[in-house]
Amino acid sequence: MEADNVPCGEPISEMAEAHQAVAFQFTITPEGIDLQLSHEALRQVYLSGLRSWKKRFIRLKNSVITGVYPASPSSWLFVVIAILATMYTRSDPSMGLIAKIQEHLPVSQSLSAQCQTVVSAVLFSTLLWLSLIFTMRLCLKQLLSYHRWMFEQHGKMSNTTKVWVALVRIFSGRQPLLYSYQGSLPNLPVPAVKDTIKRYLESVRPLMTESEFERMSKLAIEFEGSLGNRLQWYLKLKALWSANYVSDWWEEYIYLRGRSPIMVNSNYYGMDFLYVTPTPIQAARAGNTIHAFLLYRRKLNREELKPSRVPGTVIPLCAAQCERMFNTTRIPGEETDTVQHWQDSDYVAVYHRGRYFRLWVYKSGRMLTPREIELQIQKILEDPSPPLSGEDKLGALTAGDRVPWAKVRKQFFSTGVNKRSLDCIERAAFFVTLDDDEQGMMGDDPAASLDRYAKSLLHGKCYDRWFDKSFSAVVYKNGKNGLNAEHSWADAPVVAHLWEFVLATDSFQLGYDEEGHCKGNVDPKLPQPQRLSWDIPPECEEVVSQSLAVAQALADDVDFHVFSFRDFGKGKIKKCRISPDAFIQLALQLAYYRDRGLFCLTYEASMTRLFREGRTETVRSCTNESCAFVKALESGEEEDLCVRLLRLATDKHQNLYRMAMTGAGIDRHLFCLYVVSKYLGLESPFLKEVLSEPWRLSTSQTPVQQVELFDLVNHPEYISCGGGFGPVADDGYGVSYIIVGENMINFHISCKYSCAQTDSHRYGAQIRQALLDLLRLGEPGRTGNTQAKKDL
Known part of the structure; x- marks a missing residue:
């Protein structure tokens, strides 16, 4: 009779173990109440509480140390x-x-x-x-x-x-501890309206005809002389009152209020090593990866991570984004989402073949060893139970539009077993997907396999990731791994810092035995991974199917191309006395012009973490100088002229990047002015037009921040391929690149199949050729370069 009450798909042994884990049981008899205590359960409660109090003490101690720094x-x-x-x-x-x-x-x-x-x-x-x-x-x-x-x-x-x-x-x-500098970082300054408008008009000049530019100039001058100063007053007041006048509105209006799918449109991914897979055993790779994540979280909680700094300097960067790295989930809402963070979590949520599991990663107050986690993962892989009705594709709710997900969450996941299981996923330290596919650079066509690998990390099957989690780790059948990160809580460099640590710790510190298994001792009394239960009604399944259809159409439309450029790297670029980032950005402009025959508004992400709670600013990489260089080169002008224009273009870009980093950017200021105008109920034709301009070329560099973790001289094969993101505009490109060592640059290019004018592979080929052409011009010994050296 008792077996009949077991939920479908949940092994009876797990139910028995769940009963054993209860701290006490009682039954009412004619003689009174029969109370049975479980000493082991009470011991676990005590140890769990002890661990929690230790963490509170560490937080208190660190807050005192940071407070007097x-x-x-x-x-x-x-x-x-x-x-x-x-x-x-x-x-x-x-x-x-x-x-x-x-x-x-x-x-x-x-x-x-x-x-x-x-x-x-x-x-x-x-x-x-x-x-x-x-x-x-x-x-x-x-x-x-x-x-x-x-x-x-x-x-x-x-x-x-x-x-x-x-x-x-x-x-x-x-x-200093991780957060020691937070109280000493300056606030982000509010630029003058006239300066922002001047820089804006300069940035759009090469993209407009004479009549278009004249009209936009009139709108800008009218805005500056009337509404601009009034809106600016509110911004200055906010800058005095808050730590950062941009970041909270940026998170709210750019990310959380978006009602379209966050999969592809917002989330981004990070890849494994390009040439090395430390072990082909899926459970073992998952064991080391999960343990490495937990080691990073422990360092984060104890503030033992070194404060990030501007490379090569003593200047600290804001660490506020690190606070919500773990135990964090984006919660859907009908009008706006929220980011929910919990102080602690002693388990991770695991997805495999349509089933969801809770995997405890602590026992008796200690972290499980990599070998113990591997054995627990292996139990999940070997679990024969089928998914419950409606369970297998449940994750599609996080991949589709936000409003249906918010409504169905409120209707079907606010009480009972569904709420308990959803809470388990959302409160987990992070999410883990055990993928049945094999990915990475492999097979007869390694280039195509990298493209498939990127698409898998970006969207998977549209239901086998939990896109709302702060990040989801993905471990493939052949031991390859990667991660998918939600964007609202932090920017890519913060997640990249975590991912670098995980990859280095996995391979160089934890390691594997000769058979490819994790190292470490094993406690034979570990609790079994707990299968999550669901009661999904047909009405909910219908919404899941609709969300999956929306997500699948979006995923199928993504055209992705990943390639490694090995002809040269930053070593040769620096010999040209050019900033590597400026060099690559100019190559992207040249490649786009050759690909489309025109220029476009270009977005490059720059950090503003020199300031408290800083996030990003836009560098408008398409400039008068870059367009003049590209036109001169393509029209066959003299080489000396092209070299001089090359220098002017790269110097201009470097100056724009520095201005963006130091709070003198354009777009965040205009964005905040627009938000204030909406709060006041005022319409500005100038701001409306500026904020509606499409970014047809959206670019970002993934920085290598912890070079000391990787020995690229003796172990050049241990190179991460970086990460990427989906296209921002339906008719545009998304380009992410990572400069690895001295001789390699990895590119991730995305666009949409539905746009006949874009092709990721074609644009990738144009980038290759543009890089080679720029190096030929920038090489020392050219006439223009010799003159430039004399001028210096």
């Missing part, structure tokens, strides 16, 4: 001893303040005169110490507001900047 808590004792020692020499370092404090002590009558003096001295020392901390943080904040160093010529540092670097080192203290 750049001083240290021990410096308080030094100040107290110094003041007391000075007083015992019969001098008053407080100039009478200690005596004043002593007069107003509320407990002065119950203390001796000597105790009163000591207590007053300690209070004065504490106030002096806090004043010194405030002064040091203010000085550090002012120092970090200095950005002229970024505009100086490489290798020629001014005396002012040298003094500034020394002062930053002095005021930065020693051994």
